[in-house]
Amino acid sequence: MTDFTSAARTATAALRDLFPQTPLQRNDYLSARYGADIWLKREDLSPVRSFKLRGAFNAMRKVRDRLPHQTRFVCASAGNHAQGMAFSCRHFGVKGTIFMPITTPQQKIDKTRAFGGEFVEIVLTGDYFDRTLAAAKAWCETEGAHFLAPFDDEDVIEGQASVAVEMLEQLGRAPDMVLLSVGGGGLASGVTKYMRTEAPGTQFRFVEPAGGASLRAALLAGRPMALDTVDGFVDGAAVARIGDAPFAALSWAFPDQVLMTPEDRICVTMVEMLNVEGVVLEPAGAMPITALQDLGPAIQGKTVVCVISGGNFDFERLPEVKERAQRYTGLKKYMLLRLPQRPGALRDFLMLLGPDDDVARFEYLKKSARNFGSILIGIETKAPENFPRLFARMEEEGFAFRDITQDALLGEYLI
Structure with a gap:
């Protein structure tokens, strides 16, 4: 036993004065979906709802x-x-x-x-x-x-290693793979430092938000690098520069072991886990589950542990999370519609909508010409394939429009 593993076990024992082990739970829904043995280490169930x-x-x-x-x-x-x-x-x-x-x-x-x-x-x-x-x-x-x-x-990293101590005790064997969210790197460095000694056969994947991949940048550069910009949506992992001590403990990793998850796709996981499993996750906590779909056949038949880093989610953010999830899955789109200024034009447009299409936003912006006006319109539907059919009907009827769903600049000001 190394000095670090011994210290991590001492830290784990001391933590029992505060709270019992957080649960390690097999998730039947995810296991069936990915053809693997998927376990969730529920750090969202600690007294402060995070590791x-x-x-x-x-x-x-x-x-x-x-x-x-x-x-x-x-x-x-x-x-x-x-x-x-x-x-x-x-x-x-x-x-x-x-x-x-x-x-x-x-x-x-x-x-x-x-x-x-x-x-x-x-x-x-x-x-x-x-x-x-x-x-x-x-x-x-x-x-x-x-x-x-x-x-x-180093003492913080040692404390985070207690997640791994508990995980191995609860599972009773070494998992084939562990997925870890990465922000500043304390959790990932602590868990891997312990498990590379105690479970050397276990593989690791590190999950970062696409708008804040500081570990990947550091691995590519060979040293911690400050990102020029960081998307703050994943507030628990939106770190511009991984810590020096965590990077020293993670420098053995390869860049292709880092999985970058789009922020909007993380929202899909958050909504899905809330609706299907009744589990409330913060964005950083949802990242390991989100990354499972990137692994595909690599995890089939394998035992995989996703460390759920936290569940401190402010429900005032839920409308934004749902919105981003709908846009990512193609169930909601925004358009700038050039509408003729004549009686019945709006009715003609509405008649083009299918039975599963719903107007979620309608805002008259301005007259862009003497005979036309600009409309911001948001449409929700039940299946993404409904939109190509709607757009085809609009083009056939001569309605000019621009899909701005993925236009970050216009979205910031109009949506």
Whole structure:
């Protein structure tokens, strides 16, 4: 047993003071769909609904062991790390100061405060996270507090490895493959570092959002690289630069082991798991399940574990998630329609709709010419093949239109 595996087991045992093992559940629906033995490690069922509690607790535990006088901790986070630290502060009875961007949703602020109670203070500062982080580190140096990093810390990585310790104990054997979401890299580095020693035959796939593939960029470059832009939709994994310590632990991986999942396709998984299985997932938590379809025959007949990293989902985002899922699956489209300015023109257009087509958005934009007007129209249907038939009928009847469903610029301003 290596020093790391021994430390990971010690961390796992210490966690039992906070909560029991999160469930490892076989999912019959996914197993039948992919012809494999699919298991879900349900980190969304931890006390703070994510794996982040593990790393925050372990790092705080080890700091307290080394420096018993250290009773002040600081972090910068707008999500799961903040909640994990708040929970840990209350457990250890230490003071925590949590810096969050001013734009943080009130729901996340309230949950963090509820987990920490009287032991945490929340400071809202900065419109963007980089400014929030800078303020937290400056305050930390001034006050002599300990900065609790979300992922770029060996003690945090050690704590996240407890996911693997539990997984192997619960399954009773080594799985053929494990799928892991990657943001800053703490979870992926902890799990793989433990399992490459204890289950060397297990393969890994790392799942990143298409708009934030920092691990893939680092593997291609041979070092951590800051992405020029990051799509913030997958807020639990939208990290511009993977951490140095996690990358050091993951540098053995090949770029083709990283699966990039489109943000809209992640939404399809979120809606499907909610409707079919009654499981609420945050975008980052849905990524491993989403990536299963990219593996195809490679997992047939195999035992596969998807680590569900979190389920902190604000239901105010559900309309956006449903919208993006419908667009991705071809069940909803938006068009700019050039409508003749004559009586009955709108009726003529509506008569072209099929029995499964429904108008979900109708907005008169402006007259684009003396005899024509521009209409923004959204159509929902029950099967994607209905749209080619509708477009053919529109062209036959002389209706000019432009499909803007995938036009990011126009979508941002009009949809």
